[in-house]
Amino acid sequence: MWNGRGLLLLHELRMRGTIAAVAAALNYSASTISHQLRQLEREVGVDLLAPEGRGLRLTSAGEAVARHAQGMLAAQESLHGDLATLAPSAAPLRIAALQTSARTLIPRMLDALPGYRVEVIVTPPEHGLFETEAGAFDLAMAEQYPGHTRPHRAGLDRELLGRDPIRLAVGARSGVRALGEAREAAWVMEPEGTAARAWTVQQCRAAGFEPDVRYEATDLSAHLRLIAAGHAVGLIPGLALAAEEAELRLIDLPGAPRRDVFTAARLSARALPGVRAARAALADAFAALPQT
Structure with missing residues (x-):
């Protein structure tokens, strides 16, 4: 069995580009990350990383293993969703919210989710969408302006809240x-x-x-x-x-x-009970807003 933590870190490196960025996101030291990645290389038996300037890049083998890690993490998250329907989890529901939703949609959503521990961070949608795909959030809110489409990230599922x-x-x-x-x-x-x-x-x-x-x-x-x-x-x-x-x-x-206001969740997380409940609550809150 390969080192699960090493696989997670390799996936994060593929997403974020540098060990420093991974360290900042996961609150690990750079030396700990480097040690885990070197251990993973020994387990896999091939070079996963190669020097590039002052940093590192993934080799072709590293890219292949990182894609495997992404699939493994998605399967694990999907399993957690299945288990949560049988035995609700106390894990927090993490949401990246639009600034315009903080005084309108978010309070109504929280009223509708009394059984959940919900953690909300108001952040620009560009950041929220990236971090949701990377796993830092379970759900992100974002907007899209007429004629200015946002990139469709393959790992994210979108649902329109309203216009x-x-x-x-x-x-x-x-x-x-x-x-x-x-x-x-x-x-x-x-x-x-x-x-x-x-x-x-x-x-x-x-x-x-x-x-x-x-x-x-x-x-x-x-x-x-x-x-x-x-x-x-x-x-x-x-x-x-x-x-x-x-x-x-x-x-x-x-x-x-x-503008289109939508939510985005990882494909592997969209079936989580908390994500489904939050999306439903946000849709109800949006529909209840007075027409401005």
Whole structure:
């Protein structure tokens, strides 16, 4: 039998690229990881790793063994799901949540899951999806903007929660009446590299101008405060407005765009009772939201 921990670490190395990244994700020391991988190499009898610059890369044999490890881990997780239907587990349900869901969907979901220990981390969907595939989360929430599809990861199963309208938000006293009239306004947006930022900039360019982005924040509550105070304008999804009381004026965009809000779970974890229950609770919470 090959070293199960070594197989897990080889799989993590294939996912994350460096021993330092694996060490940070699993809270192991780099020396412990290197020792386990060397032990696995001795057990397998072939070189699994080769030097590359200051780091290591997987050899062709290493890639093959890492794929085997991924299948082994998926089968183990699927078995845990089967066992959990017979004898519920006390293991925590780990969820990567969208920031816009933290004040709306997440509290309703927790109300519907009193028998589970649920751990929620609000994190960008780019990070949440990757870490869910890697095994750090059981379920991730993410969004996809019109015309800006996210990569479909082969190991993840998606379920649509709903479609969320996006509108231009301006202060109550603003004279802006359409997107094209916001060319002179100060804008607030999410950071560079996010799907929301890229989509918003594209909408502005399609309207004939380059936005003057003066404010940047991941927290959409901060966006809403700046907009309500008259210091900025921004494109805001309806989910961000559901639990807010800021005085804003919302302006429809051409084509009435909506973002898709979805959950993603590993194929081997989607049958886990906790994952099924969380998905059902989130879908119910989304359906119960007031129309914004």
